[in-house]
Amino acid sequence: MELDKMDENDWKYHGEGNKSLVVSHVQHPRVLRLLKYPAEDSENPPQEVVKLPLEFVRQLSIKVQHQRPAWRCDKVMDIYSGCALCLPNLTSPALHQPTHTPPLCIEIKPKCGFLPSPKHVSKDIKTKVCRYCMHQHYKVANGKWKRRSFYCPLDLFSGNRQRMHFAIKHLIEEPQNNFKVFKGGQCIYSSKEGSDESPDMNSLLHHLRPYFLHANNRMNSHVTCKAVLNDFIQVLVNALLSSGGGDGGVVADRQAEGRSFCEASIFNKERIRHGSRGLPNDSVLFRILQTQMLDTLDIEGLYPLYRQVEQHLQDFPKERTRLQIEGPYNEAFLEKLQKCPAEDDGSVEYAVAKVHQYRVAMTAKDCSIMVALVPSSEEEEDNESLSSQRQLRDFRPPAFSYSASILDLDPKPFDSIPRQLRLDQKIVTCYLRTGGALP
Numbered sequence: 001m002e003l004d005k006m007d008e009n010d011w012k013y014h015g016e017g018n019k020s021l022v023v024s025h026v027q028h029p030r031v032l033r034l035l036k037y038p039a040e041d042s043e044n045p046p047q048e049v050v051k052l053p054l055e056f057v058r059q060l061s062i063k064v065q066h067q068r069p070a071w072r073c074d075k076v077m078d079i080y081s082g083c084a085l086c087l088p089n090l091t092s093p094a095l096h097q098p099t100h101t102p103p104l105c106i107e108i109k110p111k112c113g114f115l116p117s118p119k120h121v122s123k124d125i126k127t128k129v130c131r132y133c134m135h136q137h138y139k140v141a142n143g144k145w146k147r148r149s150f151y152c153p154l155d156l157f158s159g160n161r162q163r164m165h166f167a168i169k170h171l172i173e174e175p176q177n178n179f180k181v182f183k184g185g186q187c188i189y190s191s192k193e194g195s196d197e198s199p200d201m202n203s204l205l206h207h208l209r210p211y212f213l214h215a216n217n218r219m220n221s222h223v224t225c226k227a228v229l230n231d232f233i234q235v236l237v238n239a240l241l242s243s244g245g246g247d248g249g250v251v252a253d254r255q256a257e258g259r260s261f262c263e264a265s266i267f268n269k270e271r272i273r274h275g276s277r278g279l280p281n282d283s284v285l286f287r288i289l290q291t292q293m294l295d296t297l298d299i300e301g302l303y304p305l306y307r308q309v310e311q312h313l314q315d316f317p318k319e320r321t322r323l324q325i326e327g328p329y330n331e332a333f334l335e336k337l338q339k340c341p342a343e344d345d346g347s348v349e350y351a352v353a354k355v356h357q358y359r360v361a362m363t364a365k366d367c368s369i370m371v372a373l374v375p376s377s378e379e380e381e382d383n384e385s386l387s388s389q390r391q392l393r394d395f396r397p398p399a400f401s402y403s404a405s406i407l408d409l410d411p412k413p414f415d416s417i418p419r420q421l422r423l424d425q426k427i428v429t430c431y432l433r434t435g436g437a438l439p
């Protein structure tokens, strides 16, 4: 990328979150992730930071403005710092050859996949109903979404195929900001916040159909919508359970701890035909869950430690740097996380380590997974000429090669912790007050 020859016409609006706006290059598999508020002076600019010409950024912000959803426009793109992240475009994987069927990329923001331990929470309901499900009631009560989603992260993180299937089905039905589908780099399925309309499932199925015609029923070209949807979900479950190499070992599930079922999930436990084997320990979901579970104290147990650190920093302002409160998020930071004493010995080191762990867990509760599905090439298939083999294959699920990446891994600021506590209280109060707590 030649920074002095940047032209806004080479870039188009791709999407945005709460914090950043993303544009993708029209030819190369690259995106620019621009902040939506003036960048803070940061001691640790990530590797991918680029400094863009301000005139380019200004033109770009004008160009994309009309494509932005209205409900995101309460924040404006940062046009003063010129700083952006230049990242590979995860919705157009490089392994894809332009002449073939475009890849499908599915973005899932899974949110928190476990229940907190009863030791640290003041309200019993928090050990029964997961944060996501409670938050749904709060969001609907506050008009952020018109309808509640019946997705429950505990089902997705269960490692049980039936529960995962069920979870993804509900993500598709009510995607909110937890589910998006891209085809050849273009978003073809997502939610509109505050909108009455459901996203167009028929149009999604229309896009998906060609990818799944090869599946169960090639002879019978009349593949039902239901079959297409089922095959699609099946492939996604497989991709999420697949390992990133290694032995793919299975870990003991959390059922033993009684923390893997959410009472608000409408999945009927009695339907489980096969017990959960837990997540393979090198799957993307397992790695995210392990990181989320660094939050061992819940915000309620963590908050007093946060206050201790805050007090310490008031007494000794110079400690801020040594304790890496604002990063840098490097090896030394990781070491602080890992060397945390098992018990609270009253030291500021313990308190800081727990606060750091909590912040890293928050990042993992807020990240997204991008699953890329690349259809296996037609030529490969045609090499098999025996009709008996062909027939056998007709009953196999469609062949895709898949990969999963994690995106949106911003560090969560130290001072966001009091806000987390207040939000937690609001969500729980709202849940107990509204119909949520009723059977």
Ligand code: ATP
Residues within 6 Å of the ligand: 014, 015, 016, 017, 018, 019, 020, 021, 022, 031, 033, 087, 088, 089, 090, 091, 107, 180, 366, 368, 407, 408, 409, 410
């Ligand atoms: P959030 O509100 O979820 O914290 P955010 O403001 O931190 O979001 P991102 O989630 O990183 O921003 O980016 C916004 C959207 O842009 C993503 O949901 C995704 O659809 C798209 N996006 C971000 N990074 C990439 C990438 N490397 N490749 C392709 N698409 C991307």
Ligand code: MG
Residues within 6 Å of the ligand: 017, 018, 366, 367, 368, 408
């Ligand atoms: Mg995001």
Ligand code: ZN
Residues within 6 Å of the ligand: 129, 130, 131, 132, 133, 151, 152, 153, 154, 262, 263, 264, 265
């Ligand atoms: Zn739940």
Ligand code: MG
Residues within 6 Å of the ligand: 017, 018, 019, 366, 408, 409, 410
């Ligand atoms: Mg983010």
